[in-house]
Amino acid sequence: MAGATPDPNAFGHEAIEALREALRLSPKNLPLRQHLADSLLGCGRFAEAEAEYREVISQAPDHVGMKLGLARAFHAQGKNSHALALVEDIVKHAQAPARAFLLHARLLAGIGEVETAVRQYRRALEMDPTAVDLTLATRLGIDARETDSEVVDGKVRAAWGEEGAEPTPEIERPKLGFADVGGMDTLKEEIRMKIIHPLTHPDLYRAYGKSIGGGILMYGPPGCGKTYLARATAGEIKAGFIVVGINDVLDMWIGNSERNLHALFETARANKPCVLFFDEVDALGASRTDMRQHAGRQLINQFLAEMDGVKSSNEGVLILAATNAPWHLDAAFRRPGRFDRILFVPPPDTAARAAILRLHCQGKPMGDIDFDHLAKRTEQFSGADLKAVLDQAVEAKLREAMQHGGLKPLETRDLLTAAQQLKPTTREWFATARNYALYSNAGGAYDEILKYLKI
Numbered sequence: 001m002a003g004a005t006p007d008p009n010a011f012g013h014e015a016i017e018a019l020r021e022a023l024r025l026s027p028k029n030l031p032l033r034q035h036l037a038d039s040l041l042g043c044g045r046f047a048e049a050e051a052e053y054r055e056v057i058s059q060a061p062d063h064v065g066m067k068l069g070l071a072r073a074f075h076a077q078g079k080n081s082h083a084l085a086l087v088e089d090i091v092k093h094a095q096a097p098a099r100a101f102l103l104h105a106r107l108l109a110g111i112g113e114v115e116t117a118v119r120q121y122r123r124a125l126e127m128d129p130t131a132v133d134l135t136l137a138t139r140l141g142i143d144a145r146e147t148d149s150e151v152v153d154g155k156v157r158a159a160w161g162e163e164g165a166e167p168t169p170e171i172e173r174p175k176l177g178f179a180d181v182g183g184m185d186t187l188k189e190e191i192r193m194k195i196i197h198p199l200t201h202p203d204l205y206r207a208y209g210k211s212i213g214g215g216i217l218m219y220g221p222p223g224c225g226k227t228y229l230a231r232a233t234a235g236e237i238k239a240g241f242i243v244v245g246i247n248d249v250l251d252m253w254i255g256n257s258e259r260n261l262h263a264l265f266e267t268a269r270a271n272k273p274c275v276l277f278f279d280e281v282d283a284l285g286a287s288r289t290d291m292r293q294h295a296g297r298q299l300i301n302q303f304l305a306e307m308d309g310v311k312s313s314n315e316g317v318l319i320l321a322a323t324n325a326p327w328h329l330d331a332a333f334r335r336p337g338r339f340d341r342i343l344f345v346p347p348p349d350t351a352a353r354a355a356i357l358r359l360h361c362q363g364k365p366m367g368d369i370d371f372d373h374l375a376k377r378t379e380q381f382s383g384a385d386l387k388a389v390l391d392q393a394v395e396a397k398l399r400e401a402m403q404h405g406g407l408k409p410l411e412t413r414d415l416l417t418a419a420q421q422l423k424p425t426t427r428e429w430f431a432t433a434r435n436y437a438l439y440s441n442a443g444g445a446y447d448e449i450l451k452y453l454k455i
Contacts, residue, residue: 223384
């Protein structure tokens with residue numbers, strides 16, 4: 001149409017589709033897949049880029065450039081603990097590029113290890129003087145003077161007792177409940193016993209000396225509904241819901257992380273009943289034996305004190321947490337009165353996969369789709385993987401509609417084709433979890449993994 005403004009993303013989309021088509025003809029062409037992954041990352045399609053980087057790494061596990069690309073994709077999606085673990089391995093290599101040290105500096109700054117971040121930032125500049133990040137440099141106080149900044153080359157002044165803005169978390173009131181969660185019946189029953197029944201039958205629980213509150217730790221592969229289940233728990237009991245991420249707590253100023261954590265617990269106590277949900281809790285509560293920084297140990301001590309209710313009662317505060325790596329969590333969190341229920345959240349079963357696909361297909365033009373057949377063909381797919389299946393099928397339909405005109409409904413074969421082009425992302429997680437379940441499971445915490453894997 002005359003005068004219409006062209007979509008700047010259209011050309012990038014066409015180039016990506018051309019790369020995908022080339023890969024269908026040459027699926028083992030690693031440079032071509034690398035080019036696709038880099039293009040997806042540059043276009044902001046981070047989840048798709050992650051999938052392509054993973055595919056390259058599965059075939060070339062020592063490819064430093066691809067590991068860095070995957071770390072960047074993690075970082076762009078907020079998966080900072082995943083990114084940090086990967087980057088820490090990359091920077092050990094002699095071939096590690098300047099961008100790896102720059103990303104390492106950003107991630108370290110995000111968890112409060114500012115002095116180490118300064119060293120890594122300077123090393124990045126030594127290798128490549130153009131790798132300048134002025135925002136990061138200012139945050140780290142690089143080349144600042146005592147009179148100009150509270151941070152000088154990563155050394156910060158203590159902030160306890162100083163005036164500062166405390167976090168003001170948003171308190172949600174979720175409308176969904178357990179009826180909106182497909183499957184997970186065992187998990188829901190555990191949560192009912194630990195969290196819901198104490199609130200609905202308080203006299204009965206008090207008669208047995210059981211307090212109203214406590215903690216549940218959910219673990220399992222990413223994308224399997226841990227956050228969704230936590231939100232549904234709050235909705236089931238009509239409680240407030242506070243999501244706590246790593247950025248809500250960690251602060252580069254000494255002492256502020258502990259103060260932020262205390263403020264979040266105080267907010268939950270003031271709005272009880274309230275579900276306080278810690279996402280990627282291993283980033284806040286990593287094992288103290290693995291830590292080099294005193295500040296990290298202090299934060300964990302503060303976390304444990306808040307969970308114990310040392311200075312304030314946690315009656316009516318329900319603490320849920322999720323992690324993909326429970327083996328990295330400090331063992332002290334698993335003691336009675338803290339996270340004394342550890343629940344494995346597996347990939348959805350066949351019935352749940354069918355329900356998830358039906359949910360994602362709502363509102364879209366559909367033909368006669370056999371969801372039960374699709375569910376059987378997507379074993380080990382997470383909820384996030386199933387959404388990716390639908391997204392890819394929809395993209396193919398859009399491409400077909402633009403080429404031939406007219407709207408055509410989604411059919412079973414469209415979703416099957418998309419599913420065959422994707423691999424379940426849970427496999428990589430189970431490869432790691434299997435080793436922990438077999439060789440680091442003296443207390444039986446990971447028996448559910450062995451049961452799921454039928455070992």
